[in-house]
Amino acid sequence: MQYLAPKTCAEAVAALAACDGDARLLAGGTDLLVRLQADMIEPDLLVDIKHIDTCQSIEEGPDGFVIGAAVASAELGEHASLTQAWPGVVEGMGLVGSTQVQGRATLTGNLCNASPAADSVPALVASGAVANVIGPHGKRQVDIIDIPTGPGRTSLAKDEMIESFSFPARGPRSADAYLRFIPRTEMDIAVVGVGVNLSLDENGTCTDARVAIGAVGPTVMLVPAAAQALIGSQVDAAALQAVQTACSDAASPISDKRGTAEFRKHTVGVIARRAAAIAHQRAQAAE
Amino acid sequence: MAHIQIFGSLRDLFDGQAAIEMDVRNLRDLLTKLPQAYPDCAEEIEEGVSVSIDGKIINDDWFRPIHADSEVVVLPRIVGG
C-alpha cells in the first residue's frame, strides 16, 4: 500500500486519478483504520489530506463558515463562534466516538463513510451546508444529502474529494440541534438521530426549518412534513407533537442488533420532538 | 455411623433414599464406599464432587474426619470465576 501526503488538493486528486487500484482518502482515519485492520479493505493507495492547508482550516466570513475536510471534531468544538452559530452541527460531530476519536474524526469522513447512522449527517443536512468537491475537471458544490447514496456508497467519483463544507450565513434567531438515541450514554452508534435547524421572526414565529433523520432508512433523509409543522408555528407543544408524528411516519427503519424497527420508528419521533424543542430554545436565546 | 444426606434427584442414585447411614471415618472412606454400596453414583463421584462436612465445603481433603454426628452433604464440584 502506497501512502501519500500531498500539499494541495490538485496533487491529491491527481494521485487518485492515477491509481489503477483501490485508492482511499485518509482524513481522520477513524473508520478507515478500523476497516483496514479488520481486513475489510486492502487499498493500494492512501492519500492523507491532513497536509493540505485548505482542508485544515475553519474560515468565518460574511457568507458563513467554511470548514476544511480534515478538521478534527475536537477542533470544531473548540471554535467558539462556530459552536455559537452551529451548535447542532458541532454536537452531532461531537457525539462520534470517544474523546480519543474526537481528536481525529472529521465531518468528511463521517459523511463519506456513508453510514445511515452517522451522527454528524442529520445536522449537516438540516444546516443546508454544501460540500465543496474537487475533481480533475475542477470544483463543484454538492448538497450534503446528495453525497451518500446508500449504506457505504457515495456519489463522489473515484478521483473526487471534498475539500471543505460551506455553511450558509446565519441570520438572527436561528439555531440548530442534534439529538440521538443510544442505549448507553456514550460510545454507541446512533439507533436514531435527528438534526433540526430553524429560524424565528421577531414574534417568535418559525420562518424556516429543516428536519433530518438518520438511522431510520438507507440514508439520512429530510422530513418536509416535520419542517412544515414548524414553519408558521410558535413551536408550541402542538407543533412539536406534529414534528414527532411526521418523523415517525417518515421513518422506514430495519431491525438489527442495535434496535428493532418498531423501536426506531417510535423513538425517532420522540427524539425529533426533543431536538426541535432544543433548537427552538437556542433560537430564542440567539437574538 | 455417619448420616449422609442425599439431595433431590441425586436420590435416584441411592435407591431413592433421602439419607443413608454409613460407617466412614473420613472423606476418602466416604468416596471409596459410596460407589461400592451404590454403583449408580459412581459416574457422579468420578466427575468430581465437593462434600460439605459440618457446613464446610471440602473438595479433596481425604483425611478430613467424619464423625458419627457429622452433617455430610454430597454436592457437585464447586468452582469459581
Place this chain on the structure above:
Amino acid sequence: MSEYQAREFKVLGQRLKRPDGFDKVTGRARYGADVEAAGMLHGRILRSPHAHARIVSIDTSAAEALNGVKAVITRADFPQAAKGYEDIQDNCMAGERALYDGHAVAAVAATSKRIAKQALKLIKVEYEVLPHVTGVEQAIAPGAPIVQPGKVSKRVPEGFSDNVVRYTSFGHGDVEAGFAKADAVIEREYRTEASHQGYIEPHACLATLDEDGRGDLWVCTQGHYFIRDMSCAVLGLESANLRVTASEIGGGFGGKTTVFVEPVALALAKKSGHAVKLVMTREEVLRATGPTVSTYMQVKLGLNKDGIITAAYARLFYQAGAYKQGTADFGAMPAFAPYELENVHTEGLDVITNRPRTASYRAPGAPTACYAAESAIDEACLELGLDPLEVRLKNAAKEGTKSSYGPTYQDHGLIQCLEAVKDTEHWNAPLAANQGRGLAAGFWFNFGGETSVSVFLNTDGSVTVTEANPDIGGSRASISMMVAEEFGINYEQVRTTVTDTGSMGQNEPTHGSRVTFAVGMAAIKASREIKADIQQRLAKMWDVSADQVIWQDGKAHCTDNSKGIEPMSLPEIGAIANNTGGPIGAHHGANMEGAGVAFGVHICDTEVDPETGFVSVKRYTAIQDAGKMIQPDYVEGQLQGGAVQGIGWALNEEYVYGDDGRLQNPGFLDYRIPVASDMPMIDTVIVEVPNPGHPFGVRGVGETPIVPPLAAVGNAVSRATNVRLRHLPMSPPRVLAAIQSA
C-alpha cells in the same frame, strides 16, 4: 475448630499501596502480549464462519508454500487427548465438526503478523453446513438439531431434546405442601442473555516447545498450573517439562481459567521449531472464548401474608455452549441460598448449543438464578403489599440454618448486611418521578483449594513471599499485609511475588474468591513455621528453652528477664541466620479448606425514560460481609467492579446471534459494557463477620458482588415503570415494548 482468633490488627485494615502499582501506572508492567523472543513467529488462527458444520477437508498446501510461513496445523497435528480433556482439546481445535461460529479449525505461524494473516486466506476448508441451534428454548425442544449426540446423563427427565445433557436438583421439605399453605403463589418465567467477562486484555501467550517435549509458556491467565496441566493433557506432554509463567493479567473474571490459544501456540512452536506468539483479537475473544450462560428459568414461590416464604421452587435451563458443562448446578444451589426455607426445590438443566464453550464468570451460575429468585420475591412483595427488606429479613438464613443446597451454615453476615440497608441514607432517600428502587440479596460459596507458598527471611531482615497465583485484585498487597501482621513488622519490609510453575508446587487458579483467603492463610502458616524455627535457634543461642522465646511487636524476646537479653529484630536475626543453622525459610503447601460463604445485598435506584425505555442508574449501594477486611480499598474495588459488571449484564450486555447462527456483535462497539458516563459512584458498606476458617477471619469477596445486581436493577426498573421486566438485558427496545404493552 476455629482457625480464627480475635485480636487487634496493626497492618490489616490500612489502605496501603499495591507493590505492583508503580509498574502499572508507568507502563512497565508486562502483560501477555508484552514480551517477545529472539526469532519469534506470529501465530494466527483460522475460525469457522459456520455455527455448525462438518469439516470435509482442509487444504493447507498453499498456505505452507507462502514465503515466511513456518508451520500450519490442524487437529491432525494433535495427539489423542488425555481422558477427560477431549472437550478442551476439541474446543481449542475442531475435529470432525466445527461446533460454533468462531471455532478454531487451523492455525499458522509465520515470520510476521501480516504474513500470518495472509496465510489464513490461503487455507481452503470445505465445510458441509449442518443445522444449528443457538437459543436455549429452541435447543431443548424435541426435534431440535442435536449439537453433540450421546452426551445425555442418566437422570435427565423425559420430554426434552438430547441437547439437555445434565440434570441436578437440590432442596428439602415438601414444596407442594408449602404452596398449599401460601396466601399467594407467584409463578413466573425469566430469561437472560449471555454476557462476556469483558476483560480488556485479550488472551495472549508466547510459547516454545522442543522436539523432545520441553517447553516454556508465557501467558496471561488466572491459573498457570491449570494452563500447564490442560496444555499437557491436550498435547501429550509431561507437566514437569512445561514451565508456565503467568504474566500480569489484564482482567479475567473467570474467563482466563482455561485454555483457548495456549495449546495451539505450543503445537505451532513444536512444528515450526521457533518461539510462537499468539495474541487474540477482540473479535476472537468475543467469538471464541468462554462467555457465560444464557438462561430460561421457571420460578414458583409461595408466601403467606406475614411474608414468610412457605415454599420455593426453581427450574433453570442453562445454555452451556457447545460442550457439556455443570454451570446449572451453580444456579440451582445458590438461587435461594439467602433464605431459611422449610420447603425448597431447585433443578438445574445444562443445555448444549452451537455457541462457544461457556467459561466461568464471577460466581458462575449464581447471578442469573438469583435474578430469577430475587425478582420473584419482589413480585410477591408487590402482590402482597409487603416491604421487600422486611420480607428478606424475616426469611434470612442465619448461623445454623439448613441451606437450600444442603449444608448447615456456620457464622455469616447476611442479617448484618440486611440490617445495614436500613441504616443507609440511600434506602431512606426519596425518589423522583419515573424512578424506582430495587433491592436484592446474593450469595456465593467461596472456596480454598490447593495452595503452595514459600516465605523467606532475608539476611537484611526483609521478608520474601513467593506464591503462584496471578494477582488480579491486589492479592500481592493483601498477602504482604498478612505476613507483615503475623511478624509484627511494616508492610514495606515484605515483598510478595508471583512465580512460575517450575518454582513452586501446585496451585488452583485465582478463582472462587480464594486467593486472599487461601494463599494468605498458607503465608501466615509458613510465617508461623519461620517464627517457630527462630524460637529454636534463639533458644540455643540464649541458652533458654524454646518456650522462653516469644514473639512480640516484630521482635523475639526472652521471657527470662534475669538473663538481661535484648530483644532481637528480624534484621538482627537475618544477619545471623547462617551462624544458627543456615537460611531461614518455610514452605507451606496445603489444601486450604474452610472458606466462609459470602452474602451481599445491593440497593439500586434507576430512572426510566418512559418514551424511549432508556434506563439510567441514579444511585447504587453494595453491601457485603467481607469477613475481616485486609485492604479496604481492594474490598470496595471488588464490590464496585462486580456491581458495575452486573449492571451491564442487566441493562445492555448481550450476545446477539443472527438466524445464520453467527455472532452479530463481536466488538466493544456493540457488545456494550458500561462506560464511565453510564455510572454513578458506587457506594459500599462492608460488614465484617470474621470467617472462623481463617486465622485473621478473611472471607473471599470477589464473586458475590456480581450476584445481586441483576435483580437489584431489574426490581428497580420494574418499580420505576410499574411493569415487570422478565428478560435481561433490559435494553431500551425491551423496556419500551414492555411499557407500551402494559
Place this chain on the structure above:
Amino acid sequence: MSSTHVSTKINGQAVEYVCPNDASLLEVLRDQLGMTGTKEGCGSGDCGACSVTVDGRLVCSCLVLGVEAQGRAVETIEGMANKNQLHKLQEKFLEKAALQCGICTPGVLIAARSLLEKNPDPTEQEVRYWIAGNLCRCTGYDKIVRAILESAKELREEAA
C-alpha cells in the same frame, strides 16, 4: 513503496523508524520500538487502552498510522513520570487504588492528563464523559473518577 521512513518525536526524544504504511502507530510503538506500556484491547478505537497524544491531541494509537507521526510529537505513558518522579495522577491512582488489573491504566492516565491540561477543574460528569472511551472492567470507575478529581484539586492548589 510499502514502507516509509518516519522522523518523529516520542516523549520529547527524536525517534526514527521505518514502518509498513499500513501499520498503526500502536503497532509501531509496541512491536518496533518496544514501548509496550501502550496497550491494545480492541484495535478498533472502542476501548481506549492505546491512548496517546499526538501534538497534544488525545487519540487512540490504533486509529493512527505510524506514517502519520512524521514531524509530530507523540506522548505515551512511558513519558508520563519524570524518571522515578511520578505524575500527580499516577501517584493519586496508586494512593486511591484506582486500578486493579492495570491494563486500562496507561490509557486512562494519558486521557486524564489530557483532560486536566484543558480543564483543570472538571466536574464529576465532565470527567466521566471525557474518559467514556476508556473502558475499565475491574473498578466500576468509582475510584478512577475520584482519583482524577482529587488530582485536579491538588494540582490546582499547587498551582495557586
